Amino acid sequence: MEQKLQILLDTVKKLLRRGAYPNLTKVLSKSHPADIAHLFRYLDLKQQRILFNLIGDREMAASVLAELEHATGAQLLEQLEKERIIEVLQEMPYDDAVDIIRNMPEELAEEVLLTMEDEHSEEIEELLKYGEDTAGGIMATEFFSLREELTVKEAIAALQEAQDVEMVFYLYVTDDHGHLVGVLSLRQLLTVPPATRLQDIMATDVISVRTDMDQEEVAHQVAKYNILAIPVVDEGNKLMGIITVDDVIDVLREEATEDIFKMAGASEEELLYGYKSFKIARLRLPWLITNLFGGVITGYLMWLFKVTLKEVIALISFIPVITGMGGNVGGQSATIVVRGFATGRIDISTMRQVFLKELRVGLIMGTVCGLTIGVIAYGWHHNPYLGLVVGLAMVTAMTVAATMGVLAPTFFKRLGIDPAIASTPFVQTANDITGILIYFGTATLFLSNLR
Numbered sequence: 001m002e003q004k005l006q007i008l009l010d011t012v013k014k015l016l017r018r019g020a021y022p023n024l025t026k027v028l029s030k031s032h033p034a035d036i037a038h039l040f041r042y043l044d045l046k047q048q049r050i051l052f053n054l055i056g057d058r059e060m061a062a063s064v065l066a067e068l069e070h071a072t073g074a075q076l077l078e079q080l081e082k083e084r085i086i087e088v089l090q091e092m093p094y095d096d097a098v099d100i101i102r103n104m105p106e107e108l109a110e111e112v113l114l115t116m117e118d119e120h121s122e123e124i125e126e127l128l129k130y131g132e133d134t135a136g137g138i139m140a141t142e143f144f145s146l147r148e149e150l151t152v153k154e155a156i157a158a159l160q161e162a163q164d165v166e167m168v169f170y171l172y173v174t175d176d177h178g179h180l181v182g183v184l185s186l187r188q189l190l191t192v193p194p195a196t197r198l199q200d201i202m203a204t205d206v207i208s209v210r211t212d213m214d215q216e217e218v219a220h221q222v223a224k225y226n227i228l229a230i231p232v233v234d235e236g237n238k239l240m241g242i243i244t245v246d247d248v249i250d251v252l253r254e255e256a257t258e259d260i261f262k263m264a265g266a267s268e269e270e271l272l273y274g275y276k277s278f279k280i281a282r283l284r285l286p287w288l289i290t291n292l293f294g295g296v297i298t299g300y301l302m303w304l305f306k307v308t309l310k311e312v313i314a315l316i317s318f319i320p321v322i323t324g325m326g327g328n329v330g331g332q333s334a335t336i337v338v339r340g341f342a343t344g345r346i347d348i349s350t351m352r353q354v355f356l357k358e359l360r361v362g363l364i365m366g367t368v369c370g371l372t373i374g375v376i377a378y379g380w381h382h383n384p385y386l387g388l389v390v391g392l393a394m395v396t397a398m399t400v401a402a403t404m405g406v407l408a409p410t411f412f413k414r415l416g417i418d419p420a421i422a423s424t425p426f427v428q429t430a431n432d433i434t435g436i437l438i439y440f441g442t443a444t445l446f447l448s449n450l451r
Contacts, residue, residue: 004035005035005038005039008027008031008035008039009039009042011027012024012027012039012043012051013042013043015027016043016047016050016051021050021054024051024054025054025056028051028054028055029056029057029060033060033063033064033066033067034067036051036055036064036067037064037065037067037068038067039051040068040072040076045075045076045079048076048079049076049079049080052064052065052076052080053080053084058087058088058091059091061088061091062088062089062091062092065077065088065092065096065100066092066093066096070099070100070102070103071103073099073100073103074100074101074102074103074104075103077089077100077104078104078105078108082111082112082115085112086112086115086116089101089112089116090116093140093142094123094124094127094140094141094142095127095137095138095139095140095141095241095247097124098124098127098128098137099138101113101124101128102128102132113125123141126141127139127141130211130212131212133214133215133216134211134212134213134214134215135209135210135211135212135213135214135215135218135232135243136211136212136232136240136241137215138215138218138243138247138251139211139232139240139241139242139243139247140241140242140243140244140247141240141241143172143239143241143242144159144162144171144172145171145172145173145174145239146158146171146172146173146174146198147173147174147175147176147198148173148174148175148181148182148197148198148199148202149197149198149199150197150198151194151195151196151197151198152189152192152193152194152195152196152197152198152201153194153195155171155189155198156189156190156194159171159189169185169186169187169228170183170184170185170186170227170228170229171183171184171185171186171189172206172231172239172242173198173199173202174239177238178238178239179233179236179237179238179239180206180208180231180233180237180238180239181199181202181204181206182198182199182202182203182204182206183202183203183206183231184198184201184202184203188201206231207221207225207227207230208230208231208232208233208237209221209230209231209232209233209243210232210233210234210235211232211233211234211240215251215255216251216255216342218230218243218248218251219248219251219252219255222243222245222248223248227245228244228245229242229243229244229245230242230243255342290426290429291428291429294429294430294432294433295429295432297433298323298432298433298436301433301436301437301440302319302436302440305440305443305444308440308443308444308447309440311447311450311451312386312443312447312450312451314377314380314381314383314386314450315386315389315439315440315443315450317377317380317381318373318377318390318393318439319436319439321373321394322390322393322394322397322435322436322438322439323431323432323435323436325369325394325397325398325401326397326398326400326401326431326432326434326435327401327427327428327431327432327435329362329365329366329398329401329402329405329431330401330402330404330405330427330428330430330431331405331427331428332402332405333358333361333362333401333402333403333404333405333406333427334405334406334408334409334427335405336358336405337354337405337406337409337410337419338409338419340354341409341413341419348410348413348414351406351410354406355403355406355407358402358403358405358406359399359402359403361402362398362399362400362401362402362403363395363399363402365398365402366394366395366396366397366398366399366402367395369394369395369398370390370391370392370393370394370395370398371391373390373391373394374387374388374390374391374394375387377389377390377391383450385446385449385450386450388446389439389442389443389446389450390439392442393435393438393439393442393443396438396442397431397434397435397438397439400431400434400435400438401427401431401434401435404427404430404431404434405427408426408427408430
C-alpha cells in the first residue's frame with residue numbers, strides 16, 4: 001500500500017479504536033471516495049458500517065459504495081437501516097445501483113425497490129431485466145443524445161443544459177423514433193457553422209453493441225476500436241444506453257480476476273469471507289478433491305505396471321520429473337489459451353494454428369529436456385537404454401502435455417463452459433495420468449533391454 005493510504009488507514013483505525021467519531025468524520029470529508037473504499041479491505045464488517053454511517057454527504061457515500069466490489073457493497077448495506085440504504089442508492093447511477101441490488105438477498109432487494117421513489121425503481125427494474133454480465137446489465141441509461149434534424153447551434157444549447165448524464169467526447173444522434181443513426185465528436189460540433197444540421201456532419205457507421213451481448217465481448221469491442229464509449233441498442237437499433245471506458249475497465253478486471261481464481265481452483269467469493277478458514281476451505285476443496293482422485297488414478301496405473309517397476313527399480317527415480325514437467329508445460333499452454341480466449345486474441349477459428357504452434361513448442365522443449373534427462377539417467381545408472389526410455393518418455397509427455405493444454409480449454413469452450421475451469425487443476429491431473437502411461441508404457445516396450 002502506498003504511504004499516503006497507509007497513513008490514512010492508520011489514522012482511521014486509531015480514531016475508530018478511540019471512538020473519536022467527530023474527528024473521523026472530518027478525515028472522511030477530506031478524503032477521496034476511492035481512498036475511503038480502499039480502506040474497507042482492511043476493516044471488519046462492524047468497522048465498515050461505522051465508517052460508512054459517518055459519511056454525512058449522501059452523494060459522497062454513493063461514490064464510496066460505487067467504488068466497492070459489488071458483493072462487498074451489498075453485504076455492507078445489509079447492515080444499515082432501510083432508509084439509509086434507499087437514500088444512498090438513489091444518489092447512485094442506475095447501473096451501479098443495479099449491481100449492488102443484484103448482490104442483495106432477494107427479500108431485501110424487493111423491499112428496497114418497493115420503497116424507492118417510482119422514477120428510480122422503474123429505471124432499476126428495467127435494468128434488472130437484462131443479464132448481469134450483458135451489455136444491458138452494465139450500460140448507463142442516463143445518457144445524452146441529439147436528434148438528427150437539430151442544428152449545431154441548437155445542439156450546443158442542449159449540451160449546455162445537460163446535467164447528471166453519462167457523456168464523454170462522443171455525441172450520439174437519433175431519429176424521431178429513438179433509433180441510433182449517427183455519431184459525432186465534440187470537436188466536430190465546435191468547428192462547423194452554427195446553422196449546419198447534425199445529419200449533414202455525423203458519421204453513420206456507428207460501432208454499437210446489442211443489449212444481450214456478453215460484457216467480455218463488449219470490452220473486446222471497445223479495446224479493438226480504441227473508443228472511450230460504446231452505444232447499446234436493442235434488436236430494432238433503438239438507443240438504450242451507453243457503456244463508458246471506466247465500466248469496461250471494471251469488466252476487464254472482473255473477468256481477469258474470475259479467470260485467475262478459476263485457474264487456481266478457487267473462487268472470488270473467498271474475498272467476502274476474509275479470514276474465515278472453514279468457509280474458504282469449503283470453496284477450494286472441490287478442485288482439490290478432483291486432484292486427489294487424479295492422484296489415486298495415477299497411483300493405480302503405477303500399480304498396474306508393478307512388474308515393470310519391480311524389474312527395473314531405477315525407473316522410480318524419474319517419476320517426479322516426468323509428471324512434474326508434463327504438468328508445468330500443460331499449465332503454461334492452458335494459461336496462454338485461457339488468456340487468449342479472455343482477451344479475444346484466440347477464438348475457435350484460430351485453434352488449428354494455436355494447436356500446431358503449441359505442438360511445435362512442446363516438441364522443441366521436450367527434445368531439449370529429454371536429451372538432458374536422458375544423459376543424466378545414463379550417467380546415474382550406467383544403462384544407455386534407461387537413458388533412451390526416460391528421454392523418449394520426456395519428449396512424448398511434454399509434447400502431449402502442451403497439446404492437452406490447448407485441447408482441454410477448447411473442449412470446455414465448445415461446450416459453453418468457461419475454459420478457465422479447465423486450466424491448472426484439470427490439465428495437471430490429466431497430464432500426470434498421461435505422463436505415467438507414457439513413461440511406463442515406453443519402459444515396458446524396452447523391458448528386456450533394461451534388466
